[in-house]
Amino acid sequence: MVKFWNRSTTPARPWTERTFWVLDLELSSLDARTGHVLSAGWVCIEHGQVRLAEAGHCLFRQSAMMGDDVSASAHLHHITDQQREQGVDLGDWLTERLARHADDLWVCHHAPLDIAFLKEQCRRFAIDWPEPKVLDTLRFEKKRLPREIPGSYRDLNLNACRRRYGLPTYRAHHAFSDALATAELCLAQVRSRLGPDPTDVDLIKAYR
């Protein structure tokens, strides 16, 4: 409760002064309790711009906790067995990344799914969940789509959303490409829908 109190009294800052951690996970299924995280891609938005120097991509090592069911979807996600064996330990990655980005605003396309997986994995690795503010580019788009367009999945997938802002098509099902694509979409949304110089509080409201 104290934590919440402190946060809400922090004065609003121009959004360009905040760091955004834009994240995409490739998953073996849609269920956080049974599925696995195959890979993660991320970029940062600083000073209102995507910085490719602050970006990364990694494949996670297949652990005892990962089932054999992975191979089918891994194929779809451009991941080979060899890559998975040489991959990063998910626990280490979570520990390092979550600490580093705890105070950032997180951005995902269809955030509930990614966040559910991250929370579940944190529980298993006994890592404190940092309670981040998360902006969901899909939710933002869904709220603003004209009512006559049915809100089917097709209209809200990453490339469909990007097309509405004239953004180019990137390769699909690659965590880094999707993270970059999400970051650009987020910029496009903020720059073209939120008026001049919004604050971080304005953003959080707009993405709620």
Added chain:
Amino acid sequence: MTTADDLRDVVSFLADTLPFSALSEDDRLDVARCLTIDYIPRHQNRALDLGKQLFLIRTGAFELKTADGELVDRLGEHDLFGINTLMTGNPQGLKVYPIEDALVFKLPQADFERLCERYSPMRQFFHQVSSQRDRLGRLRVRDDRSQRLEQQLMQRVAEFASQTPVSCAFDATIREAASVMREHRVSSLLLLEGSELRGIVTDRDLRNRVVAEGLDVNQAVIGVATQEPVAIGPDALLFDAQKLMSQFQVHHLPVLDDGRPVGMITATDLIRAQQVSPLYLINDILRQTDLDALAELRHKVPALIHNWVQADIHPYEMGRVLAAIGDAFVQRCLRLAQDELGEAPFAFAWLAFGSQARMDQTFASDQDNALILGREPTHEEAEYFGRLADWVCRALDRCGYKLCPGDIMASNPRWRRTVAGWIELFDHWIDSPTPEALLNGSIFFDVRVVEGDERLLTPIQDRLVQRTPKAEIFLAMMTQTAVRNRPPLGFFRQFVVKSGGEHEDALDLKHRGVALVNDLARIHALAAGSRAVSTQERLEAAMAAGVLDRDLGHSLQEAWSLIAGLRIEEQSLAVRRGETPTSYLDPDGLNPLTRAHLKDAFGTLKRAQQAALQQFARGLHG
């Protein structure tokens, strides 16, 4: 850390984009890692704050404009900007406006510098783009009408200086120097020792230092000259020349290239530069005493046309003035030719056909000319006129009026005839018209005397006026030949031109535009028995004679003005860009209003062609 595969979407774009495409894969990855990405929506319709970074357009479009808002360039995917700011601090004040939502990659200055350090070809490339935009920007600045006076002074000295400075040896006497000046009708004279400039003497020096002082004119002229005069380089701006002149209180500046005199620029040249008037040019043309100097004057025509285009002068007016300039060149060439070959043994008339006769010349008009001989020549006289015509046609070619590819020139003996010879020829065309003959021969019916005895043409015109209105088969054939070329209406169905082959999908404003109106005007004028030659006047005459419907006639006049105006505007721009002017128009560059007007104009041409077929070729058309 990201790998080349992670950044594939970015790296592969760089691989398709100059100059990054020239880098190794490792270096491209290095560049990609340095990039930041920004999204710039179109509704932010103000100039971008460029900062110190290189912009690379991933998607979207921008306009590059001068400080005064003149469009310099449109930029799209794969194009770069921000280069001038990075390299020279953008002293021109070029501005960039987003005209479509855009995603841009930015390379920070430090990384840009590092890249240029490592690869000198990179720096060269960026430098080229920068100076190209700079040049474009300057051209556009010159276009600005409101500031034309000042802008004129931003042109190079070499463009306005006399090309062949008049000079004499430095040890000549005052009298010798003065007579050289009189001979060449100049107000200043360079005194040379070998090719080195020793001094300059002017009218004013002769007045103040010689006449007023009662000096002996057999003394050396160097004694009254200004020694080691102030000079200027050919690449300096007129503005610099003006500054020097007022600073040193002189009216003449020798133009020195590498220490060698290559020209002279005078206060009068500066005034001319600021009020480019065709009268000055015509006056200049008629003053030249050698062909080299005369031919040089052709370079002044494009600047004139450019100014008229900027001042929205009606293409009809432009045509008249260009014809007057063309006539002056012919007149001067004939004079120079006779100076060399001797005076003509008897009266003749130098004829112009086609565009010069109609007075709708533009850039790069070919010469179409002929001679009417005052009487049947002897063998020697015939040879004289052959030499005269040869001399003049080749001289005109040097003056920018290209030799006629169809050999319709006075240098061809077929086109040097007596009055009776010409009447015989026209009678033949009227009595037994064939499509082939008319296709090549229609320009003979657009004829005007440029120099010589105008009365020689009168009996020929009398004959035409008397015969053509009644020559039904001739008119029918003329009409059928004329409508072979159709206006390009189909063009507007898909008004998109890809930048592929040259002129591939471009509009031909000459053959499918103005020429169609010219053809229709000619037929109606011949049917009306009018002596008018210019298309506008022919249409007027045809309407007055009741041969042409008034509404259609006025629409044709408007269509002609619009298409001819667009054509000369395009040509003028092409010349400014250093390209060869053509009559092709890229419809992509048209604004929607002009496009709609153009479509209307072509519609008018189609209606007029159909009406003419009905009127003149009834029963024969099929």
